[in-house]
Amino acid sequence: MLSNYLKIAFRNLWRNKTYSAINLFGLAFGIATCLLITFYVIDELSYDRFLGHADRAYRINTDINFGGSETHTAASAAPMGPALAQAYPDIEAAARIRDQAPGMIRKGTEKIQERSVYADSTLFDVLGLTVLAGNSKTALNQPHTVVITRRMALKYFDTPEAVGKTLILNENVPYKVTGVIEDLPRTSHLNADLYFSMLDHADSKENSWLSHNYSTYLLLKPGVSPQQVEGQIRQLFLKHGGPMIQQWLGKNVAELEAGGSYVRYTLLPVPDIHLHSNRVDEMNPSGNIQYVYIFSAIAIFILFIACINFMNLATARSAHRAKEVGVRKVLGSASAHLIGQFLTESILLSFMACSISLLLVELALPAFNQLADKQLSLNFIRDWYLLPFLLTFALFVGVLAGSYPAFYLSSFEPAKVLKGKLTAGMRSGWLRSSLVVFQFFASVFLIICTLAIHRQLNFIQQKQVGFDREQVLMLDGVYGPQVQALKNEILRIPGVQSGTVTGYLPTPSWRGNDSFFPEGEITPERAVQMQTWYVDPDYMKTMGLQLLAGRNFSNQMATDSSAVILNETAAKLFGYTSPTGRKIAEIEDPQTGRTRQLNVIGVVKNFNYESLRENVGALCLLLNAKPAGYATFRLKTQQLPETVAKIEQTWQRVLPGQPFRAQFMDEAFDSIYRSEQRVGKVFLSFAITAIVIACLGLFGLAAYSAEQRTKEIGVRKVLGATELQLVALLSSDFVRLIGIAFLIAVPIAWYVMDQWLEGFAYRSSLSIWIFVGAGAASLCIALLTISSQAIRAAAMNPVKSLKSE
Structure with a gap:
């Protein structure tokens, strides 16, 4: 039975080459786009998951309100970490990082700037970093010692066996290499290759609980809740920092808090730093969980649009296969067999589309990496789960995209089908109309977001900022x-x-x-x-x-x-x-x-x-x-x-x-908004993708509508209707659907963009022309897509339309 399904499926696809090609590449284009976004989201969510103690490692964040000024920093006081580890058994270890380390290294006569920090020796155990050589517990317990990454060992000593060797800083200061760690992947909030002993930083021994300059990490014992430790941090601050506040200002902490001032400490899981923290003194530029949510939603949108496109193109060909269905039913085929046939064709097309999508992904990855500032790659050996995922994905898409055409085509009544009495017109296809509305809702939404983002970025670039950054x-x-x-x-x-x-x-x-x-x-x-x-x-x-x-x-x-x-x-x-x-x-x-x-x-x-x-x-x-x-x-x-x-x-x-x-300086200024610039470009790319796929579906639906109204068009032409009136008639239903999509998309897009703009103290307005432009662009694109089918139907000879029964 399955071999028969496949044989008929191949024959039908080959017989309708144009239809098959449009359907195949439309679905492949949508799946490829969805896969690219999926790779992006997985990469964003993978930050710091490689750490050996990712499930128990936390960073102390500090929120300060004093003198009416709020500060949200990723740093804490110098004595905080060591005092916590000593005072509370719930904390297995603590470590600090300070980013003001010297980074100019001599290599012969050359001086090279490297990424470096000061660190406690406990850092490697707290985060669970892979130590290749040296004793991680004591590597930085002496001054003028340094732990380097494998990459640095190869760069300066041509061997990963660098323990005991000496690095010379620009100031001719020798540092002994006491440890080598594995290179940190790009998906880490840490960005240093050299870790100098914290003992070489003069302020590391200070006992000030009111200066917050050190990134402090805690490794909690299994089963200990971060909320419990946050209470312990407050107790410790009241014990040591409270007297300093009293001596400094003549008021205790309770009196300060009664006046609205406060110092609060919270723990943030290390794997959440990249997407959930954008504080002062971050080690690396942070991502944004909102963009992960947005891109995930866009991936679902585009996948649905591609599936909707498939459904519309499949039903657009229903009249050509209606008699096949009628004959099969008369000869005894059950509806289940017909459903199986059409689902087989859909799943076969989906697997072919997935195969093509992999090629499209491979071709698009270099441009996408540059656009999104990533280093993504397609590697089935490294990412062993990718192949079974894609097979499951292809099966899911095939069933999802083919379910409606399968049940729709298999439901035809043989007597009506063989007499050519199929229900026609857009008015009866409420589901297809809903699908078109959804397609263009997504397209209009993405166009509005793209225009709003670019308007804000242009506003930023043109705003007078009070200094002259040019030249x-x-x-x-x-x-x-x-x-x-x-x-x-x-x-x-x-x-x-x-x-x-x-x-x-x-x-x-x-x-x-x-x-x-x-x-x-x-x-x-x-x-x-x-x-x-x-x-x-x-x-x-x-x-x-x-x-x-x-x-x-x-x-x-x-x-x-x-x-x-x-x-x-x-x-x-x-x-x-x-x-x-x-x-x-x-x-x-x-x-x-x-x-x-x-x-x-x-x-x-x-x-x-x-x-x-x-x-x-x-x-x-x-x-x-x-x-x-x-x-x-x-x-x-x-x-x-x-x-x-x-x-x-x-x-x-x-x-x-x-x-x-x-x-x-203007380049450095623009780099502040690099993530927004990338998002704007990605939005534009996805908006174009969504519109292209939506127009493919609209093309099929226009062909379906024109085909089902052939006799109506012939009668109207005989009664004196002009071709322009017929084109308007055939287009009116689609214009109405696009109008509905526009009315739904506008308030949702306005809300989303207004929330995004809330993140800027200086923001452009959401001009009405953004919404008008998005609607006009969608309408023009849709009309261009429809017009070819509408003009072809209106120009048909009415004699040919009316003579067949």
């Missing part, structure tokens, strides 16, 4: 005594207008907040949380900042070492109507309450130094006594490549062997 070149990794010499040499280049040296730029970077108070009012109610940037006198000119009041820093004035320039937000929070000449106090040591007085010499116009998702926060500029970090220069627009080449030559002359790393 500003940033040189990274400038430290030591040569920095001023480098700046002076580059300023002599004709194409360079101005330059500054600072580690603080309005580009993606982590910076902490410090507490300041109006002079003589050191109380929690008057506290102002501000970012503190150390700059030189040329900073404002190079960045294009606007001074609203007072003056800039000057190297000629010794008193400027205790001077400060506030931004507008900070001046407002201090309550100063005329800030210049006033004083503010900074807490230098929270443990002793020691303060220093700063003279306000100016106010700078607010500029967006963070993402446009955030309002401009309080900021102050201080004169940097030892500039370091970035050498940044404003260049003239003429002969830009030549100027950059001369800057690189100067760099190599002043800093021989040190890698030249340069980036324009």
Whole structure:
């Protein structure tokens, strides 16, 4: 029986080559798109699942509200981790990471910048990292020791057996390699290749419970709940941090919390860091669980659209197979046999489509990886589960896509079929109409989302952010005594207008907040949380900042070492109507309450130094006594490549062997929104895919409708209807369905995009033209698809339409 089903199925597919090809490639295109999204979602969900203790490893997150300013950080206090591990038996081990480690390594005469952190030796056991050589428990227990990845061992020593060898830092400081760990996969929130001993970081031994600068990880014992440990963290903070707060502010923690201030600690499972955390001081750029949900929904949408397309194309051919069904029934075929025949054809087509989809996926993966910033690959040996999954997937799609045509075709009554009396027209096909509505609902929804995302990204790129980021070149990794010499040499280049040296730029970077108070009012109610940037006198000119009041820093004035320039937000929070000449106090040591007085010499116009998702926060500029970090220069627009080449030559002359790393500031600014840019491009690709597949289904349904109304069209032509009127008649039903899809899609798309835009402090509006444009685009595409069938039916000779019975 099965062989007979397959034989007939192949014959039918071969007989209707055009129909089969459209159906086959439409389904293959939809399955390929669904598979690509599935690979993307699986990759996003796999972050940090490789860790040996992924089920018991947690990171401490900190939420602080003080002085009306909220901070959500992935860091905690330096003594927090060790004290927890010592005080509570529920915690098996604790480890800290600090990301300010030296990363410039010497290799012969070459200097190479590597990704590095300071870490406790317990880190490898807490996270369950694979240690290839060395003792993980003691590898970093001595100063000037380092644990490296296998990749670094091969790079610097040409062998993974690197324990006992020495790495030389740029400052000619030797570090002994005491351990080698397996390379971390890309799907990890950690991004370091060098782990230096935490003992080499001076602040790691400090006992301040009010400064939060260390990523702290805990390994809980089996069966211990994170909520239980969160309570223990609070107890420990009250024991050690409470007295510091009392000494600092003269109030205890309960009194602070009664006034709305608080310090709260929560535990986040390490595998959730990538998708569920976007805090200050993240080790790596985070993903977004919302995008995983959205892309998963889009995958389901596109798969359904492809299946709907199959259903519509199958039923569009029903008239050609109606007599076959009638003859089979007259000759004794049961409905079950007919259903089996049609399901066999559907499943066969699905397996063929899945096979083609694998080829399409292989061809599309390079472009998709570039689009989504992934490194996905199709590997049946590594991903052994893929083949059985695809076989099951093909069977499921075949049954899903073929069920409706199978039951629909097998239900024909032989007498009516053989007389040619099939029920015709769109009005009777409520299910097919519903499917078309769903298809175009998905298409309109994706078009609206794509237009809204691109409008917001354009808004961001064109918004005045308070500084001039055009033609500003940033040189990274400038430290030591040569920095001023480098700046002076580059300023002599004709194409360079101005330059500054600072580690603080309005580009993606982590910076902490410090507490300041109006002079003589050191109380929690008057506290102002501000970012503190150390700059030189040329900073404002190079960045294009606007001074609203007072003056800039000057190297000629010794008193400027205790001077400060506030931004507008900070001046407002201090309550100063005329800030210049006033004083503010900074807490230098929270443990002793020691303060220093700063003279306000100016106010700078607010500029967006963070993402446009955030309002401009309080900021102050201080004169940097030892500039370091970035050498940044404003260049003239003429002969830009030549100027950059001369800057690189100067760099190599002043800093021989040190890698030249340069980036324009507008590129760094745009990188803040790289994930949104990727999402916009992916949305556009998926919207085009959905429309193409939907139009294939619409093409089939238009052919079906025209075929079923052949006699009606003939009668209307005989009675004087013009071809234009007939085209309008045949198109009206589809236009009505697309209108219904548009009305359903608009409020849902508006809600989804409005929620997405809520994440931006500075946002574009959801203009009515976005919705009108999406509807018009969908309608035009649909009408172009329908028109070929409608015009063909309207142009048919009525004599041929009416003579057959």
